[in-house]
Structures are given as structure tokens and as C-alpha cells.
Amino acid sequence: xxxxxxxxxxxxxxxxxxxxxxxxxxxxxxxxxxxxxxxxxxxxxxxxxxxxxxxxxxxxxxxxxxxxxxxxxxxxxxxxxxxxxxxxxxxxxxxxxxxxxxxx
Numbered sequence: 001x002x003x004x005x006x007x008x009x010x011x012x013x014x015x016x017x018x019x020x021x022x023x024x025x026x027x028x029x030x031x032x033x034x035x036x037x038x039x040x041x042x043x044x045x046x047x048x049x050x051x052x053x054x055x056x057x058x059x060x061x062x063x064x065x066x067x068x069x070x071x072x073x074x075x076x077x078x079x080x081x082x083x084x085x086x087x088x089x090x091x092x093x094x095x096x097x098x099x100x101x102x103x104x
Contacts, residue, residue, distance in 0.1 A: 018032075018033050018034065019032075019057065019058040019059065020032070020033040020055045020056065020057060020058070021033070021055065021056050021058065021059050021061070021062040022035075022036060022044065022053040022054065022055045023053065023054055023055075023056075023062075024046050024049075024051050024052075024053060024054075024092075025051060025052040025053060025054055026049075026051045026052065026091065026092065027046055027048070027049050027051050027088060027089060027090055027091060027092070027095075028084075028087075028088065028089025028090075028091065028092055028094055028095025028096075028098075029046050029047070029048055029049075029086070029087070029088045029089065030062075030081070030085065030086075031047075031085060031086050032059075033055070035047060035086070036053065037050060046088070048088035049088065049090065063078070066078045066081050074099075075103065076099075076102065076103055077099065080098075080099045080102050083102075084098070
């Protein structure tokens with residue numbers, strides 16, 4: 001869902017590629033900045049629960065972090081994220097439970 005918010009103002013068309021990846025602060029959704037919804041005040045938010053988002057500057061940064069987490073003893077984490085891009089988990093614990101179930 002594209003809200004028109006890409007860091008340039010709600011009524012200004014985006015003229016450059018915005019590579020940011022955003023992810024839920026309290027939910028388990030992640031995707032590109034172009035997929036976000038907007039709060040009544042115009043801030044970007046999760047398109048499902050309208051929760052607050054964190055961001056990283058690019059998909060490369062996102063995957064680098066995922067690979068580090070996987071290497072720290074979480075096998076299959078990168079594949080899990082790839083498979084669930086755009087899916088919404090209402091909490092981080094729900095996301096982690098789904099990940100753990102995928103490992104069994």
C-alpha cells in the first residue's frame with residue numbers, strides 16, 4: 001500500500017529511488033518504504049496495524065543484518081525472512097514463533 005510518503009512530503013511526487021527498508025517496532029512486518037501506510041499526521045506506519053516503524057538505508061543493509069543474526073546461531077533465518085516478506089505478524093514474539101516452527 002503506497003501512501004505517498006517517501007520522505008519528500010505527502011503531496012510531492014517521488015523523483016528519486018528510495019531504497020529504505022522498514023520494519024515494525026512492535027509487529028513482525030517488513031518491506032520497502034513504498035509499501036507503508038501513513039498515520040493521520042502523515043508519519044509512515046505499518047500498513048496492517050499502523051504501528052511505528054524502524055528503518056535501514058537499503059535492502060543490502062537489511063540482508064547483511066539478517067545474515068549476521070543467522071550466523072549467530074539462527075539457521076534458516078534469512079530464508080524465513082525471504083519467504084515472509086510483506087507478511088504481518090502482530091507481535092515480534094509471533095514472528096519468532098513462526099520462525100521457530102519453520103525450523104522444526
